[in-house]
Amino acid sequence: MTRKLAVVVKGWPRLSETFIAQELVALEEAGHSFDIWSLRHPTDTKTHPLHDRLNAQVRYLPEYLHHDPNRVWKARAEARTLPGYAAAYAIWRRDLARDLDKNRIRRFGQACVLAAELPADTRGLYAHFLHTPASVARYAAIMRGLPWSFSAHAKDIWTSPDWEIAEKLADDATGATFGATCTAYGAAQLRRLSADPARIDLVYHGLDLGRFPDPPDHAPRHASDPLRLVSVGRLVEKKGFDRLIAALAQLPDTLDWHWTHIGGGPLSEPLAEQARTAGIAGRITWCGPCDQPRVIDQMRNADLFVLPSRIAEDGDRDGLPNVLMEAASQRLPILTTAVSAIPEFIENDVHGTLSEDTPAAFAAAITRLAADPARTRAMADAALARLRAEFVMEPGIERLSRRLTRLTEGT
Incomplete structure (x- = not known):
């Protein structure tokens, strides 16, 4: 001792x-x-x-x-x-x-x-x-x-x-x-x-994999299926959820999607109002703060994890968000940005997709990933393998x- x-x-x-x-x-x-x-x-x-x-x-x-x-x-x-x-x-x-x-x-x-x-x-x-x-x-x-x-x-x-x-x-x-x-x-x-x-x-x-179940073995999603997006993160400037909401409003009408957000924070009401103004509030579920079992359950039932991190006006930014590794543990494809240390875990188009930090870029990336389930599944497999090999x-x-x-x- x-x-x-x-x-x-x-x-x-x-x-x-x-x-x-x-x-x-x-x-x-x-x-x-x-x-x-x-x-x-x-x-x-x-x-x-x-x-x-x-x-x-x-x-x-x-x-x-x-x-x-x-x-x-x-x-x-x-x-x-x-x-x-x-x-x-x-x-x-x-x-x-x-x-x-x-x-x-x-x-x-x-x-x-x-x-x-x-x-x-x-x-x-x-x-x-x-x-x-x-x-x-x-x-x-x-x-x-x-x-x-x-x-x-x-x-x-x-x-x-x-x-x-x-x-x-x-x-x-x-x-x-x-x-x-x-x-x-x-x-x-x-x-x-x-x-x-x-x-x-x-x-x-790293991640204590003993706290997480083995990833689900879902049948591959078809490109025509509804796209279930999930994000986990505090509702603060550096998480970039305002730009994600703007991106969701730009998705083509032909794409059927729903976004679930987990987490609380001071921007909850402004972001909800942004979604209402954009006419997409009915496609969003705000879960608020959740315990780990609920977070894992939502990840296991989603098709794409999205974290639009950016540098805030005061210089605040993410390091390497643990939620990316948690998503990888459940073989959930990842869409995020190259901010800060995120590329230390996610190599673009290998372990996930690193988008430019603009609504248009996020909308294009979501549309592209929704149309190619085989590619997203391959990147999710690669992220899981890297997690197990290098980030425990x-x-x-x-x-x-x-x-x-x-x-x-x-x-």
């Missing part, structure tokens, strides 16, 4: 972050002991079966400092007695001067609570996401004189300022011992900003486990 970790996350549990739950369950099974410290309380009303497999204790930090002032002030008083408090405070003040925001103030308050309440046997901190969770972990680790590390994903890499990433990767006692990230695309960016590029590990999430979970977990063991043992 390794020594205890503190794992810092944005919120727990979250339906959209199955990759974190998958990793933590696997780390427990590999012998790691940790508590989860969540910056936010859950907002999803459902959970995945995967969440029930985790034994770690979940502790919630004050989501907003004014919600629990007594706890915050007590922790601040305790934190002031810690050997690294003055150094952490000076770093935070320097950060605040460049990022004068309420969120930055909240990060330090949460870090004081974390540092004051960490169990005595904690030997290191590990944060999921390089922005807010890593800031809280870093400040608390400095206060306690503990090593810390992080796993970076997508938004946290591309919307954090370079100065902040570089300082979190500084080659001194305040910087991360190591950083893991789930794409070569993201790793290249972090290595560019790191004082020691060797601190950055490429660790694909176990190699990444072994690498991450070794890193975390060294972190907690001080080697």
Whole structure:
């Protein structure tokens, strides 16, 4: 059994972050002991079966400092007695001067609570996401004189300022011992900003195929059959669903289709209104957030998985969405874009189709794929084979486990 970790996350549990739950369950099974410290309380009303497999204790930090002032002030008083408090405070003040925001103030308050309440046997901190969770972990680790590390994903890499990433990767006692990230695309960016590029590990999430049934053995779809499309993803700008709706409105009248969307998000009503205005609302089913069994069921009964990822105005973008690998696990043909790290898994016209990021291009691609079921089936077979050969979970977990063991043992 390794020594205890503190794992810092944005919120727990979250339906959209199955990759974190998958990793933590696997780390427990590999012998790691940790508590989860969540910056936010859950907002999803459902959970995945995967969440029930985790034994770690979940502790919630004050989501907003004014919600629990007594706890915050007590922790601040305790934190002031810690050997690294003055150094952490000076770093935070320097950060605040460049990022004068309420969120930055909240990060330090949460870090004081974390540092004051960490169990005595904690030997290191590990944060999921390089922005807010890593800031809280870093400040608390400095206060306690503990090593810390992080796993970076997508938004946290591309919307954090370079100065902040570089300082979190500084080659001194305040910087991360190591950083893991789930794409070569993201790793290249972090290595560019790191004082020691060797601190950055490429660790694909991969897929725990034991959580998924064998793919269905449906009879091949005929080109004249209705086309059942499915998408899974939050309703946010970077997922590009507005352009997909515009593409669906351009499909030829001769194509009988239906699109099912799974996921929630702030753009749910604007996108539903876009579909109504386009006259295609009757061909769309909005499922909202769903647990893993429901997602798999929808994938197993679809003909084409569509994820129109793009780069948002603020620079936010996907990494390598796990839903692509989940679709591949069910031998579901894939239509997506070449944004970010998606081509690390999908080679165009080999494992799926990478479309240009325009409604016209998506409409043309859907029409072409609907007319050629044999071709789409061949690409789905190739994606499944690549998933099984190169993108299973176990190699990444072994690498991450070794890193975390060294972190907690001080080697």
